[in-house]
Amino acid sequence: xxxxxVADRLYALPPSEFTAARTAEAGEAxxxxxxGLAREITGLRKPTVxxxxxxxxxxxxxxxxxxxxxxxxxxxxAWEGHDADALTELTRRRGDLTGRVSHLVKEGARLSAAAxxxxxxxxDAAVVDAxxxxxxxxxxxxxxxxxxxxxxxxxxxxxxxxxxxxxGAEGEGEGIGARGGxxxxxxxxxxxxxxxxxxxxxxxxxxxxxxxxxxxxxAAYEEWRDxxxxxxxxxxxxxxxxATVEKKLAKARRKLGEAEQRLEVARREERxxxxxxxx
Numbered sequence: 001x002x003x004x005x006v007a008d009r010l011y012a013l014p015p016s017e018f019t020a021a022r023t024a025e026a027g028e029a030x031x032x033x034x035x036g037l038a039r040e041i042t043g044l045r046k047p048t049v050x051x052x053x054x055x056x057x058x059x060x061x062x063x064x065x066x067x068x069x070x071x072x073x074x075x076x077x078a079w080e081g082h083d084a085d086a087l088t089e090l091t092r093r094r095g096d097l098t099g100r101v102s103h104l105v106k107e108g109a110r111l112s113a114a115a116x117x118x119x120x121x122x123x124d125a126a127v128v129d130a131x132x133x134x135x136x137x138x139x140x141x142x143x144x145x146x147x148x149x150x151x152x153x154x155x156x157x158x159x160x161x162x163x164x165x166x167x168g169a170e171g172e173g174e175g176i177g178a179r180g181g182x183x184x185x186x187x188x189x190x191x192x193x194x195x196x197x198x199x200x201x202x203x204x205x206x207x208x209x210x211x212x213x214x215x216x217x218x219a220a221y222e223e224w225r226d227x228x229x230x231x232x233x234x235x236x237x238x239x240x241x242x243a244t245v246e247k248k249l250a251k252a253r254r255k256l257g258e259a260e261q262r263l264e265v266a267r268r269e270e271r272x273x274x275x276x277x278x279x
């Protein structure tokens with residue numbers, strides 16, 4: 001048994017079963033003489049509900065997730081290459097595919113609105129960030145992921161820049177000046193998009209921070225609640241043993257008292273018999 005095997009088993013479980021299963025796995029490792037492994041197992045964090053749903057999807061729908069991750073690679077390549085046409089098409093596909101994968105993740109998971117939003121947030125992070133995609137693919141998430149860097153922004157398909165781009169492609173009389181104007185408009189659109197995304201990320205990060213603090217508080221409460229329950233059970237078992245010993249001790253003391261009384265009677269009778277003999 002090693003940590004990877006144990007982690008794979010634990011992170012496939014619903015959060016409600018995680019703590020008990022982790023305790024059992026750590027106990028088995030300790031009983032096998034692997035105290036170090038037992039400590040590592042005990043240190044594995046319980047996943048949030050949204051993280052569990054994504055971990056489950058990594059096991060049930062790996063193909064669909066990989067399709068989304070592959071699209072993310074193409075999207076990043078188009079962004080780096082300033083390929084507006086590719087960005088337009090990939091952004092359209094991204095919306096459709098993300099929606100389909102999101103539905104698969106949430107299906108049967110009974111997520112709250114907040115947890116469902118965390119699933120979508122994590123999928124968005126996995127599309128634009130290769131490290132996030134690798135974490136989702138591994139299926140051992142503890143909490144939802146987010147992305148704070150510059151992400152590929154949607155391409156404006158109906159705005160002034162897009163219309164000018166179409167006219168430039170169709171007209172024969174437009175030259176470098178028109179392309180320069182289009183590029184400037186697209187650059188301004190990207191800057192506006194980045195500013196909006198930055199403000200949205202700041203709001204999102206504040207909400208995530210509050211959510212993490214609450215989740216950590218809930219996790220700590222659950223850990224201590226389990227510890228209290230275990231301590232209470234141990235106290236009950238030991239109290240029963242003490243009560244049993246005390247009953248046996250009381251019975252032994254009673255018998256000792258009876259024996260002392262018999263001894264005293266025997267000594268008194270022995271003294272009387274000796275005095276009669278001496279007469």
